[in-house]
Amino acid sequence: MNNKDIANLIFPDVTMTPEEIFKRYPKRNLKEGQYVTRFAPSPTGLVHIGNFFQAFISYNLARNSNGVLFLRIEDTDRKREKTEAKKVLYDVLGRFGLEFDEYQTLDGKDVGNYGPYVQSQRNDIYKVFAKKLVEEGRAFPCFCKKTEGKEDVLKQRESKFLENDEREYDPCRDLSFEEVKKHIDNGESFAIRFKTKNKGDERIKFNDIIKGELEAKANAKDFIIIKSDGTPPYPFAHAVDDTLMGTTIVVRGEEYIASTPAHIELFEALGFKLIDYCHNPLIYKLNEQGNRRKISKRYDPESNMMFFIENGYPVDAVFEYLLNMINSHFEIWRKNNPNLHWREFRFKPNEITTVAPIFDLVKLNDIAKNIIATYPGEELYNGWVKWAEEFDKPLAQVLKKDKDKFVKVCQMDRDDRPKPRKDIYNYKMMKEKFHYIFERPTPKFDEEDKAKELLKSYINSFKMPSSNEEWFNDVKVVAGNLGYATDNKLYKENPDAFKGNIAKACEFIRVALTGEKDSPTLFNIIEILGEEETKKRLSV
Ligand code: GLU
Numbered sequence: 001m002n003n004k005d006i007a008n009l010i011f012p013d014v015t016m017t018p019e020e021i022f023k024r025y026p027k028r029n030l031k032e033g034q035y036v037t038r039f040a041p042s043p044t045g046l047v048h049i050g051n052f053f054q055a056f057i058s059y060n061l062a063r064n065s066n067g068v069l070f071l072r073i074e075d076t077d078r079k080r081e082k083t084e085a086k087k088v089l090y091d092v093l094g095r096f097g098l099e100f101d102e103y104q105t106l107d108g109k110d111v112g113n114y115g116p117y118v119q120s121q122r123n124d125i126y127k128v129f130a131k132k133l134v135e136e137g138r139a140f141p142c143f144c145k146k147t148e149g150k151e152d153v154l155k156q157r158e159s160k161f162l163e164n165d166e167r168e169y170d171p172c173r174d175l176s177f178e179e180v181k182k183h184i185d186n187g188e189s190f191a192i193r194f195k196t197k198n199k200g201d202e203r204i205k206f207n208d209i210i211k212g213e214l215e216a217k218a219n220a221k222d223f224i225i226i227k228s229d230g231t232p233p234y235p236f237a238h239a240v241d242d243t244l245m246g247t248t249i250v251v252r253g254e255e256y257i258a259s260t261p262a263h264i265e266l267f268e269a270l271g272f273k274l275i276d277y278c279h280n281p282l283i284y285k286l287n288e289q290g291n292r293r294k295i296s297k298r299y300d301p302e303s304n305m306m307f308f309i310e311n312g313y314p315v316d317a318v319f320e321y322l323l324n325m326i327n328s329h330f331e332i333w334r335k336n337n338p339n340l341h342w343r344e345f346r347f348k349p350n351e352i353t354t355v356a357p358i359f360d361l362v363k364l365n366d367i368a369k370n371i372i373a374t375y376p377g378e379e380l381y382n383g384w385v386k387w388a389e390e391f392d393k394p395l396a397q398v399l400k401k402d403k404d405k406f407v408k409v410c411q412m413d414r415d416d417r418p419k420p421r422k423d424i425y426n427y428k429m430m431k432e433k434f435h436y437i438f439e440r441p442t443p444k445f446d447e448e449d450k451a452k453e454l455l456k457s458y459i460n461s462f463k464m465p466s467s468n469e470e471w472f473n474d475v476k477v478v479a480g481n482l483g484y485a486t487d488n489k490l491y492k493e494n495p496d497a498f499k500g501n502i503a504k505a506c507e508f509i510r511v512a513l514t515g516e517k518d519s520p521t522l523f524n525i526i527e528i529l530g531e532e533e534t535k536k537r538l539s540v
Pocket residue numbers: 039040041042051074238250251252253
């Protein structure tokens with residue numbers, strides 16, 4: 001009795017051959033330089049920025065080369081609640097508008113010829129390849145769980161490679177047909193393990209597209225390729241799926257480098273051509289002491305991609321920020337091409353950063369400010385309403401009820417300027433930014449007496465201005481009469497001769513109307529507040 005008999009015994013239902021499976025997955029017709037990339041998330045209930053970063057790299061490599069990007073759901077871990085987590089994943093990807101050429105819709109329809117694009121629907125396929133390995137003596141059934149009672153170790157083995165680097169030949173690796181049959185006849189469950197050929201002291205070299213040649217300890221463990229529940233752990237599913245689906249570059253986190261030798265041994269045993277790897281650095285943050293630490297789900301809300309949606313960042317700002325992290329040339333490109341969409345930016349796989357990017361909200365805010373500054377007022381208003389409809393319903397009602405007013409608020413220092421104000425970086429901040437539109441402020445003046453004097457005088461002669469010039473002239477008259485310098489040059493030459501300069505007078509009015517020392521053009525604010533409200537605010 002040989003391995004073939006063992007294979008037939010443990011896989012009685014598997015009748016297909018790898019060749020037949022390959023017929024269902026014909027080689028992709030690619031032109032020179034075209035990449036097939038994928039995003040292969042395990043749905044966890046949130047989309048982590050590190051995973052999204054990789055998805056975005058894959059997206060760019062595919063788009064820049066006119067290639068293919070597909071989405072593969074890696075949901076073999078049955079313990080997790082999958083349906084809800086999958087919904088979250090699709091929702092987040094949809095919100096960012098990251099389009100895939102091939103994927104499975106949420107209601108289970110495959111778009112593309114290389115499906116199913118969901119691993120839990122591919123168990124039959126994995127078994128065909130596992131059976132082949134058993135037939136060839138490169139895999140074997142392992143019954144340890146029941147017979148040896150080493151449940152903890154086995155659980156650990158099933159979920160990941162053991163931490164220590166020792167050789168891990170499994171006690172079941174050389175069971176005879178008769179022994180296997182005895183276990184099967186006893187109704188024992190089993191996992192399938194890979195039979196490594198390594199002795200535990202080899203090192204192997206492999207190429208990484210961005211890191212160049214890497215070296216790591218060869219795999220020397222009989223790791224599991226099919227769990228006792230019939231599902232494959234990551235390495236086996238990766239080898240089978242990325243081969244069948246025609247992936248040309250696997251973009252994944254650098255935490256996979258240590259297990260790459262195991263993947264390589266598996267590819268070789270299966271007779272598969274190795275796929276190019278592109279291992280990416282993790283994203284870091286600086287702590288208060290200026291030290292690096294991994295961005296964490298627990299402490300950093302921005303590690304969850306929904307953070308950017310909930311705060312109302314334009315998705316293009318997030319993409320541009322990620323491009324900055326991926327390739328340092330993006331910043332210069334953006335300066336030189338202010339009007340091009342980021343999608344026009346091209347980079348090659350070997351130009352992806354090897355340095356761990358540090359997440360910096362200030363930088364993102366800066367990018368977002370520049371992008372929002374390009375929105376005409378009405379577009380800003382529409383975006384604000386759309387955001388508020390989901391995240392601040394009472395605000396949405398106010399904005400919609402008084403549409404004309406709030407469109408004007410959004411137009412201030414924007415529609416009439418070649419260089420609009422750059423002071424908004426997300427929708428969430430806008431209510432606070434324009435708090436004086438929603439509520440009468442409580443002004444605090446540096447020099448209260450002087451402020452009161454000026455405001456009193458201004459209110460006495462107040463008439464609604466019809467232009468910015470008219471408004472400014474009115475203020476000049478009032479301030480000049482009270483002894484303020486209306487000419488800055490004169491003021492600079494002899495400041496003591498005046499109560500202050502015209503800017504100071506404007507500041508008093510600004511603080512009275514908005515509670516702030518910095519605001520958009522006051523003429524616009526007066527127009528929006530109207531005569532009655534303006535006067536109320538001026539009479540402090
Ligand atoms: N499901 C794996 C993960 O989320 C995929 C890794 C890969 O891209 O190959 O880490």
